[in-house]
Amino acid sequence: ENWSSSVLFPHYRMWDQFVTDHLGRALSLDGLRSSHPIQVPIEHAEEVEQVFDAISYCKGGSVVRMLRAVLGFRVFREGLRNYMKKHAYDNTETIDLWTAWEAVSQLPVGEMMKSWTEQMGFPLVTITKEEFDSDSKTITLELEQSWFLADGSSPTTKEEEDKLWTIPILIQTPNGPLEDMTLMRDKTATVTIPFDDNNNKFWIKLNGGQEVPMRVQYSTTLFERLSDAILLQNTTTSDDDDKNYDVSPVDRVGLLQDTYALVKANKVEPLTLVRLLTSFQGERDPIVWQGLSDVLKGLGHILSEDKTLNPLYQQFVSSKLVAPLMKHIGWDASQEEEEDHLTSILRGTLLSLVSTFCASDPDIQNEAKKRCEAFLAGDTTSLSSDIKVPVFQLYLRNGGDKEYDTIKKYYYNAPDNAERKHVLNSLGCIPSSDLKKKTMEWTSFSDDVKLQDFFYAMGSVSRSDPVGRNVAWTYFKENHLRLKQKLENGSPHLSDAIIVMCAGSFVSTERVTEVSDFFKENAYPKNTRKISQMIESMKTNAQLYIKLQNHTDELKTLLTA
Secondary structure (H helix, E strand, O other), X not given: OHHHHHHHOHHHOXXXXXXXXXXXXXXXXXXXXXXXXXXXXXXXXXXXXXXXXXXXXXXXXXXXXXXXXXXXXXXXXXXXXXXXXXXXXXXXXXHXXXXXXXHHHOOOXXXXXXXHHOOOOOEXXXXXXXXXXXXXXXXXXXXXXXXXXOOOOOOOOHHHHOOOOOEEEOXXXXXXXXXXXXXXXXXXXXXXXXXXXXOOOOOOEEOHHHOOOOEXXXXXXXXXXXXXXXXXXHHOOOOHHHHOOOOOHHXXXXXXXXXXXXXXXXXXXXXXXXXXXXXXXXXXXXXXXXHHHHHHHHHHHHHOOOOOHHHHHHHHHHHHHXXXXXXXXXXXXXXXXXXXXXXXXXXXXXXXHHHHHOOOOHHHHHHHHHXXXXXXXXXXXXXXXXXXXXXXXXXHHOOOHHHHHHHHHHHHHXXXXXXXXHHHOOHHHOOOHHHHXXXXXXXXXXXXXXXXXXXXXXXXXXXXXXXXXXXHHHHHXXXXXXXXXXXXXXXXXXXXXXXXXXXXXXXXXXXXXXXXXXXXXXXXHHHHHHHHHHXXXXXXXXXXXXXXXXXXXXXXXXXXX
């Protein structure tokens, strides 16, 4: 799917988008103890739907992408052709595919892929030691692999401590990718890289191109070199020489997402992440902004209940990152020249952030109101489809009964279901708790919302603000038996969705405990895996919330600098 799209539309940069989408989703889920291997035995029929998730699809795709990077496209294709010819009109086992690739590459494909598909989780590769040699202009890195857990917990058994992956160590420097690949098959490995220690612009990026589903923890020195390189290319008009030291978009995203994950795992201080975020002032790449948006919203969600830090963080994101680029991109595509696809995506990403972080800006409020009312009056050119949801949300965030009724009325007049979903994804942003409750009841039990769509409005309520997450959770507790009856013949995925939408947004330890206790007392046997994953993710967020509060003074200084 990605390969064919990339060949047909190379300007879409599908493989770069794969990193922020599929790979990001795989790592987010697979860092949990409640995850599962790609290959998993099925004991009961109802387990099938529980395991067809981001692990099966996104991690599965990620490890195949990793193998393609290791083998090279020509060898990868040759092995796949041989496999298809040999087993045409026949049944196969997983090992048959690994054997075909092993035969054409002479690499231990079976050993490597077994470590990625038959065991849960993925590795953290940590640089434990660095040694510069000024005579040979090289740096020798000592690496150690361990099982990465999103909550930062340690292995509890010897079997967990002994988990190993066969990891291709792909390294990128300003000189390009390192030609010699190290295959890390043991707990530790050593790599030697050409390195000019006297050139302070020179950097090293492990997992170049984000080809391997893993996290990387750098030494302070190497991390700062990467961070400084990103800052340089984002905040200066670099000359040709400086351009040679630019970090690629996927590697910028990789460093950011790894750092955020390591902060949540209590392996890196939160201040390090905020400092790294400042390096992205001036960033304009659409793919980087997809990853940046995930981190900004994730951190904003965790800080949303802190009355001291939240307004400072909102102002930091708005003034330092979002607003400057929004002025450049604008609300509309250029009328003078045809706009490329990724710029359109960037505008949608930015306006989603504007809705989250800039809703109190009077100019933003007025522009959103003007465009929304013009669109609803019949001017379809005032709102393109990629910005309708954030503009509807902005209109509602600063509105009351009139604005709520206006948007809801569009639901009934919308020309198709895609347009109706725009309304469902927006309604919950209304500030009034009474209207949020009204939205929950309307979407759940009126005949106007399709069964497969009603959870969208629940999500718009719970994700809107702290008031919304409390409204959604209270409504679910009071009506869960009615909801369960409504969905008794539906797919377990629908129950997964309403559970996560209504119960999965809390960031305090007390509320996470409350949710956990509720599901212990109220059985949802078809949704046990999703509930475990949800609770584990919330516990990780609650852990980070406490840590952020413990650094309030330092964060205040950084955010207001």
